[in-house]
Amino acid sequence: MIRSLFLGELTSTRIQWTRTVILRRCFSTSKWQQRDEGPPQNKLRAIPFTQHIKAAETVFNDFHGNGFFSVCIRNTGPPEETFLPFWVVSAKAHIQLKQAQVGRNTIQHHFNPATKRMEQYYTTEWAWVPSPEQYTFTRQYSPESHVDLQVYGSYKYRRGLVNGIRQTHVASVQPFTADLMDRPNYNDMDEEIRNIQRRIDPFTIYPTTALRLARSYIQSNEEKEMDNILCNAYAADKTRLVDIKIKITDIHVSPVYYPAYVFTVNYLNRNLRTFVNGNNLSVNGMRAYNWRRAAACSALGMTALTMANGGIGWGGYSGSFWIGIVLPSLATAVMVMYYPLISLRVQDAIRQREVKSQLHDQKIWDAEWTEAYDSFESEQRYRAWHSEQQNHQKRRTGYSSTHSSTTGGDPKGYYAALNVPTSASKSDIQGAFRGLAMKYHPDRYTDPKDKKAAKEKFQVISNAYSVLRDSKLLCHSIMQQH
Incomplete structure (x- = not known):
């Protein structure tokens, strides 16, 4: 029993030691970082x-x-x-x-x-x-x-x-x-x-x-x-x-x-x-495909096509059979069979090109813009940016604080600018923007006064569309998180 306990402790110690060695090889402490071994x-x-x-x-x-x-x-x-x-x-x-x-x-x-x-x-x-x-x-x-x-x-x-x-x-x-x-x-x-x-x-x-x-x-x-x-x-x-x-x-x-x-x-x-x-x-x-089924479907399709055209016009029935049916079916079978290998070759070439292109990049693992990922902090940054973006768009469009306070459910007036309800979907917003953009585009007007008014209106609806489109992406991201 003592021997079993000893072996159990020894096995546990070996597993812990192996795990520590693996992590040390993949993490970069100050020593490893100097050796250019990772973040x-x-x-x-x-x-x-x-x-x-x-x-x-x-x-x-x-x-x-x-x-x-x-x-x-x-x-x-x-x-x-x-x-x-x-x-x-x-x-x-x-x-x-x-x-x-x-x-x-x-x-x-x-x-x-x-x-x-x-x-x-x-x-x-x-x-x-x-x-x-x-x-x-x-x-x-x-x-x-x-x-x-x-x-x-x-x-x-x-x-x-x-x-x-x-x-x-x-x-x-x-x-x-x-x-x-x-x-x-x-x-x-x-x-x-x-x-x-x-x-x-x-x-x-x-x-x-x-x-x-x-x-x-x-x-x-x-x-x-x-x-x-x-x-x-x-x-x-x-x-x-x-x-x-x-x-x-x-x-x-x-x-x-x-x-x-x-x-x-x-x-x-x-x-x-x-x-x-x-x-x-x-x-x-990487998927592999059934070349037998592919060849059979090719044979059936080529048979129907050959019969509909009355043959291939050369070699009689024998030529139509071998060239019109057998040869395409054989080519299809070979392509389907070797498609995974061909795809791997192409991806290997892409990988080699990426390796060569990295030689021109700066070889550093830690920079001022390299930081630990935190989904909560990322969401907070997104919220802060979106609030700042709305304030910026408000200043550009010239909406007054009085208008913002009296517009229920639409404090910035973006939905009102596009004539859509606050519950409108992304497709509704896109459709409204297209219609208003065609209606108020400055090129449609010749009178200078009308052209100036249309330009201002076009600017308002463009800004509203830009903000609402990004807000829909934000809502979609937050809904996925919860």
């Missing part, structure tokens, strides 16, 4: 495992088993339990339009001397946007409303696959301590599941690299948003030569570890991995 330990946060391993296996089987062309892959072994590193970015973007052209598709008629007839053709009429400086906005970017601001912080796995476990709401974040490496006993499970040791994928991507990727996403997103705003405001079909000035401030980059069950399946001597979030069971991975 500082006091700023690390993590989302704990809250889902049972059997729930993850069920999600894995459903992910690969649903669909007519899916291959029902049965897991041949237990998954790895790994904490995957992510850089969570939040920032404030100040946007100002410098120039742009809007175009409307029109139908023109011209005389064709060859046919001696009037023929119609499609063309686009372009016009410069007047007073582009009126399109000035400030938008808060948070990882809850923009999942692309959650940047995978390692090169161990392919980013396109890992991105599927990102969360629309980063919740249950806590300091990364040794207790997170403990697993349930799973006494009723197989021994191979009980013996799983949780692992940590260390940070290998610098926060400067994550910030560069976040800036690229913000730039792309703002260009799309500006295109939509201009098309809605001018009832245009397309835009071009759009030049916007973006200034990014209030940057916060935080290291957070996400829990993940990593399933590995061998397929044609390559490992196909599937990632299941250990907190909310979101899943993504």
